[in-house]
Amino acid sequence: MTDLATLPTTRDEDWRYADAAALEASDANTLTDWTEIAVPAGESRAESRDVTGIERIRVRIGKGGRFELSAVNAAPDYARLECEVTLEDGAHFEFGGVTIGGGSETREFVTRCIHGEPNATSNQVVRAVHWGKAVGNFLGRIEVVRDAQKTDAAQNFRAILLEKGASANTKPELEIFADDVKCAHGAAIGALDQSAGFYMAARGIPLEIARKLQVQAFIADAFENIEDGELGEKLLERALSVLEGAQL
């Protein structure tokens, strides 16, 4: 069975921004495996990841259930977290993700959010902070099936590039077959606000601390809706720890 698995390439839509060399070197099984999670109707589950390597999670959220995924992708090598979620009536999917780091690595999140029944909601917030020649990606596909009226799906991606060679990619894909649907999507890529940096310096805050405060404020958005506040704090700390060691 394992020999049948074929390696994806960057010609595949879902892998278009992936690190081609890292893919070729990978074990096909890890690329095609899924961790399966079922959230029973009316119940709530949360998963959190400090992403390394490639992981794929497939989730089915029962009626009125809630699934929350929070993740920091600050890996030292190519790393990708992929999540495919199917929502039943009135279910909610919450995703908060941060890619952060330098080097020349690609770090990415890929989500496929299937609103399979009416009244389901989803909210995805991804923040990317990169320097060096690093790449941060967020590919988010939202599918709303024919009968999934009153779907409310939101996706927001923002990236800050601390140095010229870094880059960020996002590719929202909406496939909507119902008519009474709200889909909000926002994306922005920019640099740190230099006037805020000087304002902080003028008050005595050294550049590294000013940058850390700004980045912290920026990525905090991703974990704002995470129900476990302590977990949110931990993820923030983890993300900021790579910034602290950065040579900028």
Add this chain to the structure above:
Amino acid sequence: MLKIENLHAEVDGKKILNGLTLEVGAGEVHAIMGPNGAGKSTLAYTLGGRPGYEITEGSVTFDGQDLLDMEPHERAAAGLFLGFQYPVEIPGVSNVQFLREAANAQRKARGEEALTGGEFLKLAKEKAALLRMDMDMLKRPVNVGFSGGEKKRNEMVQMGILDPKFAILDETDSGLDIDALRTVGDGINSIMRDAGKGVLLITHYQRLLDYVKPDKVHILAKGRIVKTGGPELALELEREGYEEVV
């Protein structure tokens, strides 16, 4: 205390300060007035060390040290405070967090002990009360959603907390209502009127000078000081305008 000699500076290749010379002694308040675009804010930014403001000639010493040789945050730690004409918004960073980082970074640079959370809050409360600012505003992100006047008042709360030796206040009076102007004037006097401190007040209006009496008034035009006088010069300007006086 602050000695500026023959300062020339340019921004984006455009010459803005053209041989500006000015000295403010300890215990003194000097006002700088001048037409729009004269270079007043450029002077403030240059003294603060803003990136992009290139000094092509001249020198600035602050308490005997070469100011131009220091990084912006080092200038602050040395006791220089810049009150911004347009205070900057910092989303996601609360005033309390921002000011505590600032106060402790300055203390660390000077080899002093950091303030504990309790000590800092006590100080912040005291200064907010001095400037009649609601403590709740200090919990909000820095300047985000503040009205023009609230931003200026917030600058003065920050000055109170950081307790600088020398303040350059760029149009701190602009945008303040009549009562706020008095509060801010009183605040400047209470924080900065001291034999060991100095103030450079950049303003367009005489009114603030009724509360904070300057020892000298300078007129800055086309990047240099073109006239210096006593407090009466500000009154003369108010009556007759720059064209007559300069």
